[in-house]
Amino acid sequence: MANNSTPNPVRVVQLSDTHLFESTDGKLLGLNTEESLTKVLELIKQEQPEADLVLATGDLSQDGSEDSYRRFHGHMDAYFDIPVYWLPGNHDIMGKMNLHKAAESMSPCVVEINGWHIIMLDSTVEGEVPGYMENGQLEFLDSSLQKSQGKHVMVCLHHQPVPVGSSWLDEQLVGNADEFIKVLDKYDNVKAVIWGHVHQDFVGERNGVKLMSVPSTCVQFKPNSEDFAVDGTNPGYRWIDIHADGTVETGVSRVTGVTFEVDYTIKGY
Numbered sequence: 001m002a003n004n005s006t007p008n009p010v011r012v013v014q015l016s017d018t019h020l021f022e023s024t025d026g027k028l029l030g031l032n033t034e035e036s037l038t039k040v041l042e043l044i045k046q047e048q049p050e051a052d053l054v055l056a057t058g059d060l061s062q063d064g065s066e067d068s069y070r071r072f073h074g075h076m077d078a079y080f081d082i083p084v085y086w087l088p089g090n091h092d093i094m095g096k097m098n099l100h101k102a103a104e105s106m107s108p109c110v111v112e113i114n115g116w117h118i119i120m121l122d123s124t125v126e127g128e129v130p131g132y133m134e135n136g137q138l139e140f141l142d143s144s145l146q147k148s149q150g151k152h153v154m155v156c157l158h159h160q161p162v163p164v165g166s167s168w169l170d171e172q173l174v175g176n177a178d179e180f181i182k183v184l185d186k187y188d189n190v191k192a193v194i195w196g197h198v199h200q201d202f203v204g205e206r207n208g209v210k211l212m213s214v215p216s217t218c219v220q221f222k223p224n225s226e227d228f229a230v231d232g233t234n235p236g237y238r239w240i241d242i243h244a245d246g247t248v249e250t251g252v253s254r255v256t257g258v259t260f261e262v263d264y265t266i267k268g269y
Contacts (some may be wrong), residue, residue, distance in 0.1 A: 009249075010114050012240040013048055015040065016057040016158075016196030017089065017216035020072055022065035029230060030263030033062065033218040034071070036235045039255045040217040041079045044237055047253055051239075053082055053113065057196035057214065058089025058124070058158030066096050085111055087120050089158040089196060090129050107156075108140045110148070115244050117148040123157040123174055123195075131159025131174040131197070138183055145187045152246040154192040155184070161193060162211055164202045165224045172197070184209065192248045194240070200231065201238075201252045210248050214238040219262060219269070228267050234260060 020026065024034040044051070054076070061068035076084045087107035088094055097106075105111070107120035121141060123131035133141075145153065161177045163170040174180055184190050185207065192210040199216040200223050215236040222229035236254030243249070 008114060009241040009243040010053070010116060011048065011051045012118075012154075012242060013044055013051045013054045014057060014194055014196075014214045014238040014240060015044070015054065015217055016214045017059040017199055017218065018056075018072060019059055019062040019091065019216070019218050020068035021061075021063050022067045024071070026062065026068075028062055029219045029266045029269055031219050031260050036218045036255075036260060037075065039258060040235050040237055041075060043253060043255055045079055048239060051080075051082060053111070054080055054084040055118070055120075055156055055194070056084060056086040057156055057194065058087055059091045059196060060086065060089070060097070061093070062091055064091065064093030064096055066099055069097055069099065083111075085109065085118070085120055087156060087158060088122055088124050090124050090131070092124070094126075108137065110144050112151075114242075115151055116242050117144065117151045117153050119144045119148075119153060119155045121155065121157045123159040130172040131157070133174055133176055133180045138179060141180070142183050142186070145183070145190070148189065149187070151189060152242065153187070153190045154194065154240075154242060154248075155190060157193075157195050159197050160195050160202075160213060162204065162206065164198050164200070164213060166198065166200070166221065167226045168228050169198050169221065181206075189246075191242070191246050192240070194238075201236075203250070210250070212238065212240075212250060215252060215254065230262055230264055230266075232262075234258065
């Protein structure tokens, strides 16, 4: 369990779905993911000089290669002098991911910062695209929430635990999301749940809990689409201010002034 101390509010930067390849020339749906990540990191450095920590919510690699993880952590070290915490996505390969663990910590873990507990979970199933919360993860969540009573809590995972309105993506949400939500509902101090995977900006609320996804640092998926569809919006990140009184403020920022090459004819990834 990591401990940090910082003034109010805590500024969290969430980035996700970097989809790096073994080669820096690697492209996802025609877009060079190394280039787009660099542009997003430059934007974060410009806009978030007072950020307190970074949360990377999965699919750091597209091909699970050692070089892709080595470069990801190299980017984190180069751009940030604050803690970086991370969790896996369905494209990640844990064995190789752990070989280059330059970040402060990875899921499952709990980050303690200024009256908040941030619980990092693993929603992946090896070899599968959809998410699922294994018993060990649910037990870790429940135990961590028990220990977090009296603190405000934000929970982080890769897959969406609620539908985001895109039918093809919502087939890939956490398979036992009802069990996950049942654990959350036992505690009244959970203030936010955040995730990656869907490559789009989504904000909702359930029982007073803010629910948020984040744009990818590479290709974006079109919101509210029935079938696979790529969106024309640029890569970006989410900032989240978590306050000592439990309130949560957030926004999304995207790269501007750059046109990214995307192949809209490709119907899957």
